[in-house]
Amino acid sequence: LINGILREWNGPVSDVFSPIRYRGSSEKIKLGTYPLLSGKDALEILDSAHKAYNYGHGEWPSMTTAQRIDVVSKFVNKLKEKRDEIIELIMWEICKTQKDSQKEVDRTIEYVEKTVEALKSLENKDNAFIEDGGTVAQIRRRALGVVLCSGPFNYPFNETYATLIPALIMGNTVVMKLPRVGVLCHVPTFEIFRDVFPKGVVNVLPGTGRETLPPIMASGKIDCFAFIGSTNAADALVKAHPAPHKLRMCLGLEAKNPAIILPDADLDVAVSECVLGSLSYNGQRCTAIKVIFVHESIAKPFLDKFATSVDSMKLGVPWMKDVKITPLPEENKPNYIHQLMDDAIAKGAKIVNPKGGKFDRTLITPPILFPCNEHMRVMQEEQFGPLVPVASFSSISEVEEYFHKSKYGQQAAIFGKDPKELSRLIDSLTYQVARVNINTQCQRGPDVFPFTGRKDSSIGTLSINDALRVFSIRVMVATAET
């Protein structure tokens, strides 16, 4: 979709295969193809977004907020008609369970609707006059210009829209980079974008990020870079920009969120939240619990219960009833998970759940590794997959030390009861991470809550309210009072 036209593509394509195979068959199931655009094509797409923006004089940025709200509301109403189709594609392509795929799409629809409401109230707050010392000014909120939005494979629909929709509704035009994995769920939306938005406002960029994004960054012609994905990819892209220090960015990157199980924790709560937190969607969430620290006095009972729960998780395809663990969409991921597991075992950890660590192509029974220590790769790297490192501690200062040394700073979860200890830890950890969860797992939602991170985990804050500010600027018209 470029400049309002859904173009025919005669160039090279990449096949999209499902991680699922039919029973007893090793044959891949082809779901579709996507165009492999070149850097030159990407620049043409960028140009279309610029023409539509036209220095703020384009049809879209010139509309009133009420007019843009009207367009986005039409868009979301039509999107609802495609709900089931999008869910089906998410299940087949990235193997998210049916329940989670439904949640991803419904949550996105709700996100769009609530963004509209949030904008109405932001308008009321922002359109104000201020006065001081004889100078009076009127505040207005303006678009930034052209925004490059790129989402990840694990929330291909939701986390593309998490930046796309606020960027659009604030009057920006966008280049919407589709995730390489999780690309097909966007196909049902292209005609809606074409029919509802003025031409050139939404331009869709398929292809590999490696090929298409560096030329866009190197052109220096984007006003904001909105990216959710790996830290390495973001680093490389930001460096490609001619003035990286001046680039306005909103980045949702990697994390290594610890759970801390204190001696007085309710073990049933800790176990069920750690299972959900570490292994929902196979651990492929930036907010997943990626390491567990358990006090040595309760390590054994915690591990026994945790191992039993993890081993009872049902493996299978997304639409199976009560399925929890599904095939991974990235073909090379099992190899990486195996490397982390082998490294930890070589350095003294064991797989403590009897069923853990069995690999059937990309379907993995999650291994729980214990006892883990800081020399193991799995304690430092973001595994983004189904394996859970557990370390024991005798003094909480050992755990705090881990936070101090970590390059990540998104969230933590603490399980315990003593209000004094909880309060002391909250004080300490809120200087290390952006969200501390008490007796509950780490997560992004509810989507009205600010979602951000410290250190290498994030730049900027996303949420239904915050994202509107990220993709706009408050300007003012000032004069001397007469």
Ligand code: G3H
């Ligand atoms: O993968 C990163 C997502 O922001 C996680 O979102 O906590 O709602 O699953 P979630």
